Amino acid sequence: MKIRFCGILYIILLFLLGCAKPSNYVCNTKVLPRIASHVILIGLDGFNFDDYGYIRNYHNINYLTIHGASTFNKRSVIPSSSAINWASTMMGVPPEMHGYTEWGSKTPDVPSVEINNNGIFPTIFSLCRDQIPLEETGCMFEWPGIKYLVDTLTISFVKQLNSEIDSIESNVDIICKYLHQKKPFFFFCQIDGIDHMGHTNGWYSEEYYSYLARVDHCIGMIVQSLKNVGILDDTVIIIVSDHGGHNNSHGSINLLDMESPLIICGKGIKNGYAIQEPVVQYDIAPTVAYILGLKPYPYWRGKVISDIFQK
Numbered sequence: 001m002k003i004r005f006c007g008i009l010y011i012i013l014l015f016l017l018g019c020a021k022p023s024n025y026v027c028n029t030k031v032l033p034r035i036a037s038h039v040i041l042i043g044l045d046g047f048n049f050d051d052y053g054y055i056r057n058y059h060n061i062n063y064l065t066i067h068g069a070s071t072f073n074k075r076s077v078i079p080s081s082s083a084i085n086w087a088s089t090m091m092g093v094p095p096e097m098h099g100y101t102e103w104g105s106k107t108p109d110v111p112s113v114e115i116n117n118n119g120i121f122p123t124i125f126s127l128c129r130d131q132i133p134l135e136e137t138g139c140m141f142e143w144p145g146i147k148y149l150v151d152t153l154t155i156s157f158v159k160q161l162n163s164e165i166d167s168i169e170s171n172v173d174i175i176c177k178y179l180h181q182k183k184p185f186f187f188f189c190q191i192d193g194i195d196h197m198g199h200t201n202g203w204y205s206e207e208y209y210s211y212l213a214r215v216d217h218c219i220g221m222i223v224q225s226l227k228n229v230g231i232l233d234d235t236v237i238i239i240v241s242d243h244g245g246h247n248n249s250h251g252s253i254n255l256l257d258m259e260s261p262l263i264i265c266g267k268g269i270k271n272g273y274a275i276q277e278p279v280v281q282y283d284i285a286p287t288v289a290y291i292l293g294l295k296p297y298p299y300w301r302g303k304v305i306s307d308i309f310q311k
């Protein structure tokens with residue numbers, strides 16, 4: 001009798017174990033409401049203004065600013081270089097935690113304080129895969145260094161774009177086709193040419209601002225494609241850079257390197273609002289998670305930029 005009772009308990013235990021979901025699958029979309037069903041994060045490497053009055057020369061960037069929430073003082077993490085800041089953008093933590101410390105770090109120079117099953121500090125893409133594994137996510141980038149910082153194994157579609165600066169329009173054509181076909185839940189693209197123009201001709205030079213006009217046109221193409229496919233009204237668009245620059249370089253504590261624009265526009269976002277609270281690079285991932293109704297990782301350190309949302 002005792003043996004038979006233990007056998008029944010064993011069967012019940014097996015049944016319960018069989019029902020348990022994998023630990024990294026936590027579907028909480030019924031718990032947290034979404035602000036919008038799509039977030040398009042446009043990363044403009046080295047994007048900044050030395051005079052914010054110039055923003056009026058860029059129709060699409062200006063439109064998103066006027067109709068969204070923005071700050072021109074988003075702080076980069078130190079040092080104000082690329083891999084460090086794109087890692088913080090994706091991973092929601094400062095470099096002391098993710099461990100990428102140099103311009104082109106491909107692996108953490110200091111061991112990350114946390115790694116997932118793919119051996120990388122969990123990113124906003126990892127969070128999407130953990131909590132909404134069936135939703136489409138996409139990532140395209142001109143700078144090859146991005147692929148080491150996003151947790152590519154968790155992304156539905158990853159593409160390295162042509163890194164020649166004159167490829168920007170054809171690259172954005174590829175992006176628009178993808179957006180049209182897949183209507184991704186979360187999409188990140190990184191455009192690299194502004195940074196190239198800064199290093200080659202000087203930040204805020206005539207050539208730098210001329211190239212920004214091409215980027216502005218491409219942002220208009222992306223917005224139009226979201227409109228054409230019918231998801232613009234349920235989308236939040238975020239424009240962010242990793243750092244600014246001065247003279248022909250960046251990476252210093254000069255505020256022209258350390259501060260740059262953050263523009264957030266779309267469903268549920270205040271119109272024409274100047275963000276009052278301080279914003280740091282690692283606030284982006286938690287803010288994207290909040291918009292998409294995802295629960296942030298407990299070890300993220302960034303804050304949701306809470307004053308951008310309409311009541």
Ligand SMILES: [Zn+2]
Nearest residue numbers: 045046082242
């Ligand atoms: Zn950069």
